[in-house]
Amino acid sequence: MNRFKKILLLMFSITLFLNVAFAMLRSLRNTLAVVDLGSSAAVIPYFELFGALPGSILITWMLSGLIDRCSIQRVYYGAMIAFAAFFLSFTFLLYPLLPALKAGGEGASFLLQGISMGFYVVCELWKPVLLSILFFGFVMRRISPEEAKKTYPLLMLGASLGSALAGPIVTVCTSGSFGDALSYMGKGWSGSLTLMIMIIVLLGLLSACCFFYLDRLMNPLSAREIPESQCRFLEKVSYCFQSRELRLMGWIVIADYIAYSLAEVLFLEVLKQKYPDPKDYCHYLGILSTLSGALTIASAFLLAPTLLQRKGWTAAALATPVILLLTEGAFFVFLRGRFFTEQWIGWSADEWIQCLVVLGSLQYCLCRAAKYTLFDSSKELAYVLLPAREKREGKLVIDGMCARVGRGSASFLSIGLIALSGSVLGSALPAGILAIGVTCSWITSVLRLGDRLESTAASGKEAV
Template identity: 25%
Template sequence: MNFILQISTKIKKKMSTKQEFGSIRGRIFPIHKSELRKFLPMASIFILISFCYALTRSLKDMNMLKDANNTAIYWLKAVAITPSMILFTIIYGKVSRSTGRDGRFNTVMIYFLCFFAFSLLFLLPNKESLQLTGLSKMLIEKYPSLTGLWQAICYWPISLFYIHAEAWGTFALSVVFWTFVNEITGVKQAKRFYSFLSMFAALGSICAGLILKLDSVSKNFDQGLKFVITGIVLILVIYNYFTADIKANPAYYQVEAKQKKVKVKMSFMESMGFLAKSKYLMLVSILVIGYGLVIALFEAVQKAQVQEYVQKTGDNAIYAGIYSEQQIAVGIVSILVTLFFATPILKRGWRFAASATPATALVMTILFFTFLRFGSTLDGFLQSYHMTALHMSVIVGIYNVVLIKSVKYVLFDPTKEAVYIPLDEETKVRGKAAVDGVGSRLGKSLASVLVTLMATTFGGGDVANIRTPIVLIIIAVIICWFMAVQTLGKLKAAAEEKHESEHREASKIQASK
């Protein structure tokens, strides 16, 4: 009997989708015209945040790889970025307790606007006079196995910019934007909105790639920050206009009625304790940490290949070309995945959609490391096309990263954000800040610790010598990731049922009034 009811429910859902949009419209763009007033401002903000994220992420790597050893990145992530994210999370927690939704959003945006302006006008133009060259040389002579760490300290202006570029991705994108979207988007609407928001965000990645192609940026990486600053200013304008319209016309936006919860003020440590006590949020953390760990380990090898290739050519402008192609490709592939694969995958259920990213990462990891192991045998063949195995490994690495990140943006981010919707407001705000603010950095920082320890201990300071343990760790993490998805899927279904019943009760109370 239950089986028959489940089949009947699925048939009704498919019929309703076709009636609402038609088979083609339902697959390509299942957004009602009446919803565009909400969807388009959200999409515009997401495009701009993603544009700034893609551009700053490329600029931080380009600056660091140009001036320092690639292991400096992983020392920086291991010893500086996680403590910085914890500090930012503490500050964000205090801001969120003392201000409302708009205060949180505007505070985060204005802080990064000020820092990136400071970086453009003073920090990066004067990096050579500010860097600690003498101290770095002395430390390298005494402790050569820790060269990456000393270089991260030496180039501290770049390191400081690197930390803030990482923080932008966490707090502007993962925390304040998605917290805002989750607050004004219902469960049913989210199922249609979220994957298509990611498609619009892909346009931001394409725009960032085009900016990197400009001669002024490829010759002077710092000039890219002019576009970041402009983007943040536009975000503030659109957001404040949008939220003013929501306040003026709340009925139009059809925000779901929710029972008011008594907000409990929690310190950072209390928030982390709350996270540890929640099996639901712990599983979300495993997903976030798993992705961060896998992509950071994968990129450790990929970036080493890129740096080796650029150093052999002797042209630093190649960095801009490589990262430009990567950002444009991520955007294009993300749009293609959204248009032709996202809807069918999402219709298969949350667990199936959430499994798409680890499955893609597993396949791409095996392909990339297989090529690194046996690619040299193709050297003679590649030379006839004026290429080398090293050049080809850079191309293979870039497009493997492109596929992993494209699936991540289109499927991992929306499915991860969807798990927060059925939660109460306190859990949503505090739990999300803890998971995204610390969890996302924890995965990357853990990867950095592993890379630096393995490279220092038995890799001779070279990432190329530790490829085998890296690929084995990646595969083990992906297996744990799959297991967490399966368990979380069951808990999410139960939480959604509870959320729906509370929503019905709230609607009845409002109707009776």
């Protein structure tokens, strides 16, 4: 096997391992927040706004300083050790003490929610820190735009396979027969949690080993290496606001999270009504990961290459918001159409909930498939096509902060809408209107950014 094929294999493996782990963490964090340690999906906006948003700003500031002072490889290893230590400590030291807190009073309940939020935030930071900022930041510096067009579809395939493989792993870990065979790890949901955390930590360590060998194979003095910036963090943020391309990219990322998150909270609440037991809830999320992973693989092989290579950047970047607009619109219509389904169609409450679960699952799977192939590929390709400084500063600020700002903004809106409406499901109408409006703005920004990239090509700069 030649050197370039070894590099591709290592990059593919890192993407695969990190995405399998993140998809598993996503199922765990939602189950713990909504069903196990929490009582409703209404807590998720609070976790996002008061936990994930400040956490992302803090971690981006820390990574900015660390990357300026240390190699990005060392930062990656340090971050992986920190994640592994947290998850192992939570599973073996903290979680066994939580049943006593569940039986406590109001103070114990407040502490329980704080612990749940801490776990949620760390799970949320896994992908943006390890994959988006550090790994793709490392790769972005070492390859040319021509190499990126050949490399990124393969890496997106690794992300697709990761999501597809995580589903069966979660399903097996939460199945009763498999849990009985590994009863020494704990009984019921506790045993399933322990087993999944061990697998996640193992995958993280395997990715670190692959990263080590990848660093040795790739030339550290590559011509694509970007000089380290010595400016302050706030100056980097200010620089991104001065670039029209980075402003558009930032809003696209923010709009993606706002539009998706507004519907996600409602879907998770509907899902809790269908599956009130933590183990069943997590089991169904595992099934959704399997289905979304299969659709992502199909998109990676069939849809993404066609749109990127034949139709261009704009068509590929438009696919995700268009799919979201259609599926999310159907979900909100039926969510608000309880009277219609009862009086005109004759559905019972259970049948209505089942219909919402199907529509929400369809949105969940199709949107994630489009996001992990078309959206991520077009976003990463746009970074490669930017000038050197915009490439570096934009990657750090947009992937590190804008994604969390988007979820934080959606959380702020959800908290306000739930407070005004009195319940999660009661906020469906205004949440749907906002989600659809933001998605339309996202589509407009993609069209403008596509024009800017074409203008750059016409002027003789790096282009699509």
